Amino acid sequence: MTRDAKTDNDNKGSDMHVLVTGAAGFLGQRLVRRLAEGSELSGKPLSRLTLIDQVEAEGPVDATFESVSRALDIASPGALDEVLDERPDVIFHLAAVVSSAAEADLDLGMTVNFDATRALLEGCRFRKLLETRLIMASSVAVYGGELPDVLDDMTGLTPQSSYGTQKAMSELLINDYSRRGLIDGRVLRLPTIVIRPGRPNAAASSFASSILREPLNGEEAICPVPTDLALFVMSPRKVVEALLHGAEVPGDAFGASRSLMLPGITVSVAGMLEVLREYGGDEALARVRHEPDARIAAIVASWPGRFENLRASRLGFEGDRDFHEIVEAFLDERG
Amino acid sequence: MTRDAKTDNDNKGSDMHVLVTGAAGFLGQRLVRRLAEGSELSGKPLSRLTLIDQVEAEGPVDATFESVSRALDIASPGALDEVLDERPDVIFHLAAVVSSAAEADLDLGMTVNFDATRALLEGCRFRKLLETRLIMASSVAVYGGELPDVLDDMTGLTPQSSYGTQKAMSELLINDYSRRGLIDGRVLRLPTIVIRPGRPNAAASSFASSILREPLNGEEAICPVPTDLALFVMSPRKVVEALLHGAEVPGDAFGASRSLMLPGITVSVAGMLEVLREYGGDEALARVRHEPDARIAAIVASWPGRFENLRASRLGFEGDRDFHEIVEAFLDERG
Incomplete structure (x- = not known):
């Protein structure tokens, strides 16, 4: 060989x-x-x-x-x-x-x-x-x-x-x-990759995909962090x-x-949930249960949420345009 | 043992x-x-x-x-x-x-x-x-x-x-x-340690000690860099x-x-030579020959010359007060 x-x-x-x-x-x-x-x-x-x-x-x-x-x-x-x-x-x-x-x-x-x-x-x-x-x-x-x-x-x-x-x-x-x-x-x-396929897991970042993926699939999800938390995400x-x-x-x-x-985009959890509502309606939004978990919130809050990464842009790396594009890509691939 | x-x-x-x-x-x-x-x-x-x-x-x-x-x-x-x-x-x-x-x-x-x-x-x-x-x-x-x-x-x-x-x-x-x-x-x-004892050596930083040490000892020294270059030094x-x-x-x-x-101090080569003149007189200053060396100048210019290191100060680390103190310590130890 x-x-x-x-x-x-x-x-x-x-x-x-x-x-x-x-x-x-x-x-x-x-x-x-x-x-x-x-x-x-x-x-x-x-x-x-x-x-x-x-x-x-x-x-x-x-x-x-x-x-x-x-x-x-x-x-x-x-x-x-x-x-x-x-x-x-x-x-x-x-x-x-x-x-x-x-x-x-x-x-x-x-x-x-x-x-x-x-x-x-x-x-x-x-x-x-x-x-x-x-x-x-x-x-x-x-x-x-x-x-x-x-x-x-x-x-x-x-x-x-x-x-x-x-x-x-x-x-x-x-x-x-x-x-x-x-x-x-x-x-x-x-950056934090959203929306991952599959099921919720033990990773602290699991919720970031779960609060979109599950409600869009007609299932319940748990949000363990405050909604004003900013995440740096990429599809x-x-x-x-x-x-x-x-x-x-x-x-x-x-x-x-x-x-x-890499040029992720900054989005708050509230912003993610607003886009969820736009694509899944109030019924999707209602499937997200807010159950604060201090341990997870502390870990996620320690991750940087905002970057000004000029070098990546200068070198032609491209991120998602906005969070809508991330959700659309997920729906598109899910079929 | x-x-x-x-x-x-x-x-x-x-x-x-x-x-x-x-x-x-x-x-x-x-x-x-x-x-x-x-x-x-x-x-x-x-x-x-x-x-x-x-x-x-x-x-x-x-x-x-x-x-x-x-x-x-x-x-x-x-x-x-x-x-x-x-x-x-x-x-x-x-x-x-x-x-x-x-x-x-x-x-x-x-x-x-x-x-x-x-x-x-x-x-x-x-x-x-x-x-x-x-x-x-x-x-x-x-x-x-x-x-x-x-x-x-x-x-x-x-x-x-x-x-x-x-x-x-x-x-x-x-x-x-x-x-x-x-x-x-x-x-x-x-930081760059100045004034080291001994003789000039192959290190790019050798001149930083040499342009003080040799003239103060009645010997010639070579300065291979522009005098406006800033160095971050500590005794x-x-x-x-x-x-x-x-x-x-x-x-x-x-x-x-x-x-x-560590909290070094920022000093230009010109500033170092001025202090040399104060302690060694015009005759000491005249012992420094300026022979530009582009290779050494490039290496030394790539080292950071200015720091705002608040953590070191907050933790009680102390640098030299000024370049006079550095020269005085050298003369003091040389006896």
Whole structure:
């Protein structure tokens, strides 16, 4: 299955081999479907898609290119050797242990969120994949502590969770490897993704999708936070487009930092509920029960709600126009 | 030589065991002498001082406490086991590979500046040294890129060197371990230290000490930068006092971040030369030859020159009053 590196280099410019880590996850699966639909990246046709995750990720249906799915643990030594030997042109690095798990188990979080990222970078360095574009998904969780009301591109990272710490450390490493010319890295910090599909879960942000999704599906939802709380959100559709754009922007355009916050939009919970009423009527709004939960409210209130991210806009990253567009996208996809 | 951990805990509050890494270096040696002079820390008498470095560090003369010097490589696995088994109350972590060496050898820098810091933290975690105060020396090199004219406590870290990257990553880790209560960590970012003793060296900052030290000693010095360049500086004496203060401030007082920039003072090269003239006369000033070096000027100009570091002041860290005080301290010590 290993291709010859020389042949690969000769083909440079004519085709595109894309590797996705965390490909079985919610974002990974959406990205895979989107890649299959577009069949190209940076104007070059996709020739091959390699999906890796702990379980075998579902590949695209009706794709015009070869797709291989591998179940492996990226945190185990040498796990990435074979896929990196195939010299991917673009790597979407989405694999991560989520916030609550990283907080519960420091070693697990360090191993998956940081050490595996470092191993990925070292694997690329060892194989001299100097032009491979590595796009890592980071998170709003890199911010925390005593924050200004409106954050901007220069706001410092003082994460208040191990997950945020591990992502911030990985960001620094990707920046240094990129500065040294060892890889062409990019880091995109994701806003809270709304509206996620599925069911409510234990994540503190679960309500943000739930208070729209459930009422629009005729079910009840619980709102645990005050309605004046501001959230910084982005639709799954726009996040996936931003990941693709992150692979297409020239590395030099990023300037002195390869990390940026994606252009989410700021919306209050009250504003979200008003849009719910517009699309679902008073009956949908009535399905939201307000049951304050101080623990969840405190966590969510610690996330920054407002950003002035000029660099992302300057680099052509696009967010949702408004919250209506987010709800319409959800209804559109739900069918 | 290993002491019984239980006995140590029983003695908690009555004596103080201090460990210094990088103890043979310029700052380490000054810190050791200062500890011997004061013989106490946080109001408790020093009972033991452990010095580690690659070479055997010189211990204090006439100290009232036991002092042990060990030559070891902190980057080798298990190197710190024995000294951590002795359960130090305070650790000054000064050991590091300098900027130019970390830039020349990525692996060496990662191993010493980051992995050894992580091993130190893990060693403390494994031994449950929850109350041990760990003070790491960080650097102005964690800043870089597109900076505002005046930096403050919220300015983001976008290092433009591997040294700065490794220090910034270590800072994040110390913050997370402290937040989790695994250690009581503190990070002090050092300004450019002026006036260093010794001879000019290859460091880009070498001139900042040299243009004072050499003329005051009747020798010639070269100034490679424009005189309107602003530097953020601190005397060796104040840096050592700040390290001690860093060990004495209660951890809670740091708030959401254990990292801070020390209160250096901003001075232009012209201002430094004016003070040189005041103390050494026109003949001293005439010993400074202006030979512009674009490479050095570019590196030094990339360092931030102005800070508004309110947190450091609020926490009681003190800088030099003015540049006169810095020169007087040098003359005083030179005798």
